[in-house]
Amino acid sequence: MEVINLKKVGDLITSNSSLMIGGFLGVGTPENIIDEIIRQKKEGLIVIGNDTSFVDKGIGKLIAKRLVKKVITSHIGTNPETQKQMIANECEVELTPQGTLAEKIRAAGVGLGGIFTPTGVGTTVEDGKEVRNIDGINYLFEKPLSADFALLKAKRADFKGNLQYNLTARNFNPIMALAGKTVIVEVEEIVPVGSIDPNNVHTPGVLVDYIVVGGNK
């Protein structure tokens, strides 16, 4: 684990990378990392996240700046720009049920070859996917989903990279910490090793590659 500055974070992320970005409507999203990606104008990004937030917040800002060529998400309703670019064929949108999105990411992170879920059976989500009857119930096969980078937000880290999330800002962050090839975490503070009670460490530092202190944004 290495503590780096925002510019270095931006340098690491190349155009056309796939990014999984933590957060739920921008809560638990690394805003400063996103601002740096915009500042360095990284383009053609594939973004995986719960939602596309708002035009001026979180993932929404990347969409509004037209840096995203494809987004895999469960909800775009709070960001009219996403729908606009989707209809104009400027940004590909793959809508995935929220629980399925979480499990696809988790599957990648925990070494599973996919999952079978009843969610989406008989709907448009089923299109092109295997349906398997297991003990009388139909399930859809959903493949694992990983990314070049996981961009996460935690309340604090220690110098070993152990992470503690805050309240509902946890959401997709812990599962993405397992599924990104390179894991970069924006934190509000870095504290000495041992000062986070081991009971309260939500993600172990062994999963974290880089920490950047981004302030309370």
Next chain:
Amino acid sequence: MDNKIKIAKRVAQELKDGDLVNLGIGLPTLVANYIPDGVEVTFQSENGMVGMGRSPEEGYENKDLTNAGGMYTSANPGAMYFDSAFSFALIRGGHLDVTVLGGLQVDEKGHLANWMVPGKKIPGMGGAMDLVTGAKKVIVAMTHTAKGNPKIVKECNLPLTSIRKVDLIVTEMCVIEPTDKGLVLKEIAPGYTIDDVKNNTAADLIIPENVKIMGE
């Protein structure tokens, strides 16, 4: 009384003491304001908590404590936070007693469509597909018509949320229970006749001899 409040009050009557409940954004959120006395329910929120409380008073908001609609919320004593995989383990895994969702259409099979209008409005399904598939009881809370057009139809022409039959439909006009035989009119709101309901419904209704008056 405002139709939405009327619907919310009736839905609240369905909640039982001890239930774990997820309320959708919009009309369903109002249900929390009308829980009957003596009934204590626990609210689950998709973004990762059980024990969600009321909206905080001004000045007590926490940027990291929001509901699934992104609004500031609070935590009741005994609350817990978790990640999205666990949140949907509760939902999909059959641990959620009741989910209350809005609807664009419900049809004679009890199928719900509530996540997109092709070419017009594409918000996405969010957690709705998992909620309808996994919750023990699914209640649709919606106005009976949209701009005068019936929302209860023979067959949904909007994309379905799930092929699981919903358990109850509550509108300002009536309460309908989808069954294997079709849609059964269970209750009718004061001020409406059975013909009013029929005229505003584009599906066949099974009308029992005794249709109760819809309470609050």
